[in-house]
Amino acid sequence: MNKVLLLAEILTVASALIVGFHPNILYASVFLLFTFCGVAVMFLFAGADFLAGAQVIIYVGGVTILILFAIMLTQWLYKIKLADIRNKMVVPALLSAAVGVFLYRALHQMVAALPPQTPEALEKFTATPKTAAIGQALLGGYLFPFEAITILLLGAMVGAVWLARPE
Amino acid sequence: MVQSAQFAHSLEGWFGFLPLWGWAAISAGLVIYMLALPFGGLATYIERKIAADMQDRIGPNRVGPIGIFQFAADAIKMLSKEDFVPKGGDRFLFNLAPLFVVVGSCTAFAVLPLSKYLIGADVNIGVIFLLAVTTLIAPGLLLGSWASENKWSLLGGLRAASQIVSYEIPVALSILPVVLISGSLQIGQIVEQQGWTVFGENPATNHFWNAFHNPFTFFSMFLLFVGGLAETNRIPFDLPEAESELVSGFNTEFSGMRFGLYALGEFCDVFVMSAMVTALYLGGWHIPFLDIEKLGFALPTGLVAFIQFHMFMIKTLLVVFVVMWLRWTLPRLRVDQLMGMCWKGLLPLAFFNVLGTALWMWVFKGQSLMQLLAGHG
Amino acid sequence: METGFITAFWFVIISALTVPLMLGVGFLLRPKGKDTRRKMTAYECGEEPVGSAWIKFNIRFYIVAIVFIIFDVEMAAIFPAATVFKDSIANGTVALVFGEIFLFVALLLIGLIYCWVRGDLEWVKGVTKFAPNK
Amino acid sequence: MNHLMQFSSSLQGYLAVGAILFSLGVFCVLTRKNAIGILLGIELILNAAGINFVAFSKFRTGLIDGQIVALFIMLIAAAEAAVALAVILRFYRLKQTIDADEASIMRN
Numbered sequence: 120m121n122k123v124l125l126l127a128e129i130l131t132v133a134s135a136l137i138v139g140f141h142p143n144i145l146y147a148s149v150f151l152l153f154t155f156c157g158v159a160v161m162f163l164f165a166g167a168d169f170l171a172g173a174q175v176i177i178y179v180g181g182v183t184i185l186i187l188f189a190i191m192l193t194q195w196l197y198k199i200k201l202a203d204i205r206n207k208m209v210v211p212a213l214l215s216a217a218v219g220v221f222l223y224r225a226l227h228q229m230v231a232a233l234p235p236q237t238p239e240a241l242e243k244f245t246a247t248p249k250t251a252a253i254g255q256a257l258l259g260g261y262l263f264p265f266e267a268i269t270i271l272l273l274g275a276m277v278g279a280v281w282l283a284r285p286e
Numbered sequence: 287m288v289q290s291a292q293f294a295h296s297l298e299g300w301f302g303f304l305p306l307w308g309w310a311a312i313s314a315g316l317v318i319y320m321l322a323l324p325f326g327g328l329a330t331y332i333e334r335k336i337a338a339d340m341q342d343r344i345g346p347n348r349v350g351p352i353g354i355f356q357f358a359a360d361a362i363k364m365l366s367k368e369d370f371v372p373k374g375g376d377r378f379l380f381n382l383a384p385l386f387v388v389v390g391s392c393t394a395f396a397v398l399p400l401s402k403y404l405i406g407a408d409v410n411i412g413v414i415f416l417l418a419v420t421t422l423i424a425p426g427l428l429l430g431s432w433a434s435e436n437k438w439s440l441l442g443g444l445r446a447a448s449q450i451v452s453y454e455i456p457v458a459l460s461i462l463p464v465v466l467i468s469g470s471l472q473i474g475q476i477v478e479q480q481g482w483t484v485f486g487e488n489p490a491t492n493h494f495w496n497a498f499h500n501p502f503t504f505f506s507m508f509l510l511f512v513g514g515l516a517e518t519n520r521i522p523f524d525l526p527e528a529e530s531e532l533v534s535g536f537n538t539e540f541s542g543m544r545f546g547l548y549a550l551g552e553f554c555d556v557f558v559m560s561a562m563v564t565a566l567y568l569g570g571w572h573i574p575f576l577d578i579e580k581l582g583f584a585l586p587t588g589l590v591a592f593i594q595f596h597m598f599m600i601k602t603l604l605v606v607f608v609v610m611w612l613r614w615t616l617p618r619l620r621v622d623q624l625m626g627m628c629w630k631g632l633l634p635l636a637f638f639n640v641l642g643t644a645l646w647m648w649v650f651k652g653q654s655l656m657q658l659l660a661g662h663g
Numbered sequence: 664m665e666t667g668f669i670t671a672f673w674f675v676i677i678s679a680l681t682v683p684l685m686l687g688v689g690f691l692l693r694p695k696g697k698d699t700r701r702k703m704t705a706y707e708c709g710e711e712p713v714g715s716a717w718i719k720f721n722i723r724f725y726i727v728a729i730v731f732i733i734f735d736v737e738m739a740a741i742f743p744a745a746t747v748f749k750d751s752i753a754n755g756t757v758a759l760v761f762g763e764i765f766l767f768v769a770l771l772l773i774g775l776i777y778c779w780v781r782g783d784l785e786w787v788k789g790v791t792k793f794a795p796n797k
Numbered sequence: 798m799n800h801l802m803q804f805s806s807s808l809q810g811y812l813a814v815g816a817i818l819f820s821l822g823v824f825c826v827l828t829r830k831n832a833i834g835i836l837l838g839i840e841l842i843l844n845a846a847g848i849n850f851v852a853f854s855k856f857r858t859g860l861i862d863g864q865i866v867a868l869f870i871m872l873i874a875a876a877e878a879a880v881a882l883a884v885i886l887r888f889y890r891l892k893q894t895i896d897a898d899e900a901s902i903m904r905n
Contacts (some may be wrong), residue, residue, distance in 0.1 A: 123672055125805040128814050135841060139821040144834050145432075147825075150381065151837055152425060154818070158844050159418075161811065165855040167864045169471075169870075172414030173739040174847075177871050179731040180421030182840065182878045184451055187428055188728050189833055191444075193889045209826035219820025220678060222873045226812050226849065233857040235808075244855055248410035250471055251750070252861050253868065254743030258756070258763055261865055265740070265763075268872050269770045275876035276733040276774040280783050281885035283726050285890075294670055307669055314673035318681065365689045368696050373703035385682045393677035396671045406674065409667035412740060436705040437712075448724045451731045458738045462745055469749025471742070538706055543689035547682060624785030625727060629784045633734075633775065637768050644748065644761055652752050725886065729879045736875040740868070 124164045131157030145190055153242045166245035169253055292474075293317070296403040300588065302497035314396070317406050322395050325557050326550035327357040333610050341613045354641070360546075367542030372434055375539065379433035384544055386426025387551035393419045394558040399477045401571050401594035403587055412473035413461055416562065417454070420517070423555065424450040427526070427536050430527035430548075434539035442535025443625040444623065450517050452628045459636035460506045463643035464496050464566045467652075477570030482656060493654035495569040500655055502642035507567040509636055510604070514559030520550060520609055522616040525624060560605035564598065568605075571598045606628070726783055730775075739769050811852035818845035832885045836878065843874045 134153035141147045164169040189231040236244070257265045293313035298306055309375060331354065338345025346353035371377045396406040397415050409415055424447045431443020468476045482494040493499055496508045506518070516523040527535030535546045562568060571594035576587060578593055585593075650658065696702070705712045744764055751760040780785055804810045819842050827836025847867040854863025 121802040121806045125802050128810065131814055132766075132817050135821045138837055138841060139824050139828075144829075144831055144837070145376075146378070147834065147837055149425075149429065151383070151840060153843065154841065158818075158848060161814065161848060162851055162867075164806065165811065165851045167851045167854070167867070168409070168411045168668075169414065169743060170847075170851065170864050170867055171416045172411045173868060173871060175418035176414070176421060176739050177732075177736055177875050178840075178844075180418070180424065180451065181735040183425055184428065184447060184843075185725075185728050185732055185878055186833060186836065186884055187425065187432075188444075188447075188725050189885060191428075191432060191440075192722065192725055192886065192904060193833070208828055210887050211824055214829065215820040215824035216822050219816045222819055223812060223816040226816070227809070230808055230812070230857070232896055233853075236856060236859050239856065240859055242662065246858055247473075249861060249864060250411060250414075250743050250746050251469075254745070254747035255866050256861055257744055258747065258751075258760055262763070264869065266766065268740075268869060269737075269767050271873065272733050272737060272876055273770050273774045274880050275880050276730060276771075277777055278724060279733075279879040279883035280731045280778055280781075282880070282887050283722065283729060283779075284783060285722055292667060292670065305672075310670040311673045311677075314670055314677050317675050317766060318674065322678075323681070342738060349722065353788065365685075366692045366694070367689075368693055369686075369689060370698060370703065372705050373700075374705065385679060388682050389678050391725060392681065393671070393674045398676040407667035407670035409671060414739075415671065434705070437707065439705075444724050448727050448731075451735075452727055455734045462738075462741065465742065465745045469746060471746060513771060521776045533706065533708065542693060543685050547685060623787045625723075629727075629730070629775070634772070637772060641765060642770065644764060647748065647752060647756050652749060722886075725812050725882075729883060732879050736872050740872060 127160035169250040326553040329553040364546040369542040374435040376433040382428025384547040390422030391551040391554040403591040408474040431536040453516040456632035460510040494656035497567040498645040519614040564601040808856035815848040
C-alpha cells in the first residue's frame with residue numbers, strides 16, 4: 120500500500136512543479152487539480168478519510184471550476200495573455216527554496232520535540248472512521264469556530280456576489 | 287460496525303489462493319468490464335428500442351435477433367472512425383477530457399451496493415466518495431469543450447459545468463436526510479438498515495425503505511431523482527447538448543471513440559444516479575417484506591448474493607427506464623428555467639426536507655413510519 | 664487502510680486505463696486520413712468559423728459558480744454534524760445538534776434569499792423590465 | 798526504492814511534500830504576473846498547511862484536532878477563492894486586464 124502513497128506524493132509534487140513553472144495558466148490550473156487529488160490521497164493515508172472526500176468535493180468540484188470559469192472569462196485573448204510569467208525567475212526561485220528549507224527544518228525540530236506514536240497506535244488511528252468524531256468535535260469544543268465560519272461564508276457569498284455583479 | 291462483506295472479501299472467501307489486493311483488482315475489473323461498460327453499451331440499444339416503442343416504430347432490428355447486437359455494431363463503427371483534434375484546439379486538454387468523464391463515472395461504481403456480499407468498496411465515507419468522484423465530470427466537460435475551440439462546444443461546456451455544479455447542491459442535500467436517518471455514510475450500512483420482514487422479528491435498527499421512512503424523505507427521493515437527472519444531462523435538462531440549439535453541445539468536435547467514451551461515461555452516470563436512488567431510498571438489494579437470510583433455513587452465500595444482485599438490478603433498471611421514459615415525454619427546459627428551478631425550487635425544498643426529517647427524528651425518537659405502525663415504540 | 668480503499672484505487676486505475684485502451688484499439692483500426700485544412704476547421708454548420716471560439720461569455724455563469732462554491736463548502740461541512748444526529752437522539756444532546764444544523768442552514772438561507780431578492784439568480788436580466796409596451 | 802517508500806509514509810515524507818508545496822506556492826505568487834496565477838499559488842500554500850496539520854494529527858498527537866483545523870482551512874480557502882476571484886473580475890472589468898502590476902491605483 121505504501122506504493123500508492125509514494126505514487127500519490129510523486130503526483131502531488133510533480134503536478135505542483137508544473138503549477139509553479141508552466142507559463143500557460145490554464146495548464147497550471149489543470150495540474151493544480153491533480154495536486155488536489157494527490158493531496159486527497161495523502162489525507163486518506165494519514166487516516167483523514169472524511170477530509171479526503173471534502174478535499175475533492177471542495178477543491179476539485181468547487182475551487183477548480185471557479186478558477187477555470189475565471190480564466191475563461193478573463194482570458195479571451197487566449198494565446199497572447201495566458202503566457203505571462205515573469206522573466207526574472209532566479210531570485211524568486213532562491214527565495215522560495217530558502218523558505219521551503221527553513222520551513223522543513225523548523226518543522227523538523229518540532230518533530231523531535233513531540234513524542235512519536237507507536238506503530239500500533241498509528242495503525243489504529245488510520246483504521247478508525249473519522250466522520251462521526253469530526254461531527255462530535257464540531258458540536259463540542261469547536262462549536263464557536265464552526266458557527267463563526269458559517270458567518271464568514273455568508274459574508275463571503277454576499278460580498279463576492281456584490282463584487283462580481285454587473286452594474 | 288457491520289461485518290464488511292465486500293466483493294474482494296467474498297471472492298477471497300469463495301476461491302482463495304490470491305492475496306486480497308489481487309481480488310480487489312479483479313473485483314474492480316469485473317465491475318467495470320462486466321457491468322459498467324456493457325451497461326453503457328446496451329443502454330444505447332435499450333434507449334433506442336424504448337424510443338421506438340413509444341413512437342410506434344420498430345427501432346434497431348437488423349443486427350442479431352431483435353437487433354440486440356446493435357451496440358456491438360455501434361462500437362465497431364466508432365472504433366473505425368477517423369479521429370482528429372481541430373486545428374486551433376488544445377491537443378493535451380482534448381485528450382485529457384474523456385479521461386475525467388470516464389474516471390468520474392466508472393469509479394462511482396465502486397461504492398454501489400450490488401448485493402450485501404458484492405459491494406466493490408464499502409468505504410466508511412461511501413456517500414461522500416460518491417459525491418466526490420462524480421464531481422470530476424464537470425471539469426472534464428468544461429476542459430473538453432474549451433479544448434475543441436468551437437463556439438457550440440464552449441457554450442455547451444459552460445452550460446454543462448454550471449448545471450452540474452448547481453444541481454450538485456440539491457442532490458447532496460437530498461442525500462442528507464438519509465444520513466440523518468442512518469447515522470452513517472457507509473452505503474452498505476445504509477442499505478442494510480432498510481430491511482424489513484413480516485415473517486419474524488426485525489432488528490431495532492431496521493426501518494424499511496428510506497423512501498417510506500417519513501413524508502419528507504418521500505419527497506426527498508424525488509428531489510434526488512430530479513437532481514440526478516440534471517447532473518447526468520438527461521432530458522428535460524439536456525441543455526448542454528441540445529441539438530436544436532448547440533448542434534451537439536460539448537461533444538461537437540469529438541469524433542469516433544472519443545465521442546463513444548463521452549456517451550459511455552454519460553450512460554454509466556445515469557446508472558450510478560439510478561443506483562443511488564435505489565440504494566439510498568428504495569431499499570437497495572432488499573426484497574420488500576422478505577429477508578432471504580432469515581427464512582428459517584440457510585441459503586448458500588453465493589445464491590443470496592445472486593438473488594440480491596438481481597433485486598438491485600431490477601430496481602435500478604426500473605429507475606433507468608423512468609429516466610428514458612421521461613426523455614420521450616417532457617420538453618426541454620430553457621436555461622433560465624433550469625437555473626431558477628435549481629436555486630429557487632429544489633434548494634429551498636431540499637433544506638425544508640432536511641429540517642423536516644430532523645424534526646421527525648426528534649419527535650418520534652428516530653422511528654420510521656413502519657416501526658410506528660408495527661408498534662415498536 | 665481498509666480493503667475498501669484498495670478496491671477504490673483499483674477502480675480509479677482500471678477506469679483510467681480504459682480510456683487509452685479504447686483509443687488505442689481505435690488507433691489500430693481507424694483509417695489515417697490526411698489532415699486537410701477543411702477537415703480540421705471547427706464545425707459551425709458549414710460556415711467558415713469567424714474569429715476565435717474563446718469568446719467572452721455571460722457573467723451569470725460565474726456568479727452561479729460563486730454562489731455554488733459557498734453552498735458546496737456548507738454541504739461538505741454539514742455532513743459530519745448530520746452523521747452524529749442519530750446518536751444524539753439516544754444520548755440526549757439532540758437539541759444542540761438540531762439547533763446547530765438549523766442555524767447553519769438558516770444563515771446560508773439568508774444569503775440565498777439576499778441573492779434571490781437582489782436578482783442575482785435571474786438568468787435573463789432585464790427582459791421583464793423592458794418588455795411591456797415600449 | 799524501499800528506503801524511499803519508508804520515507805514517503807513517514808511524518809518526514811509528509812512534511813517534505815508540504816514544504817515543497819509551500820515553496821512552490823511562494824514561487825508561484827512571486828513569479829506570476831497574472832492575478833489568477835497568484836491565487837493558484839495561494840491554494841498551493843493552503844494545501845501545504847493542510848498536509849502538515851493532518852500529518853501531525855496522525856503521527857504525533859493522535860488526536861482529531863489537526864484534521865478539524867485542516868477542514869477549517871479548506872472552508873476558508875473556498876471562501877477566499879470566491880472573494881478573490883470576484884475581486885479579480887471586478888478589476889478586469891475596470892482595467893480589461895488582470896495583470897497584477899496594473900493594480901497600482903493605491904500607489905502614490
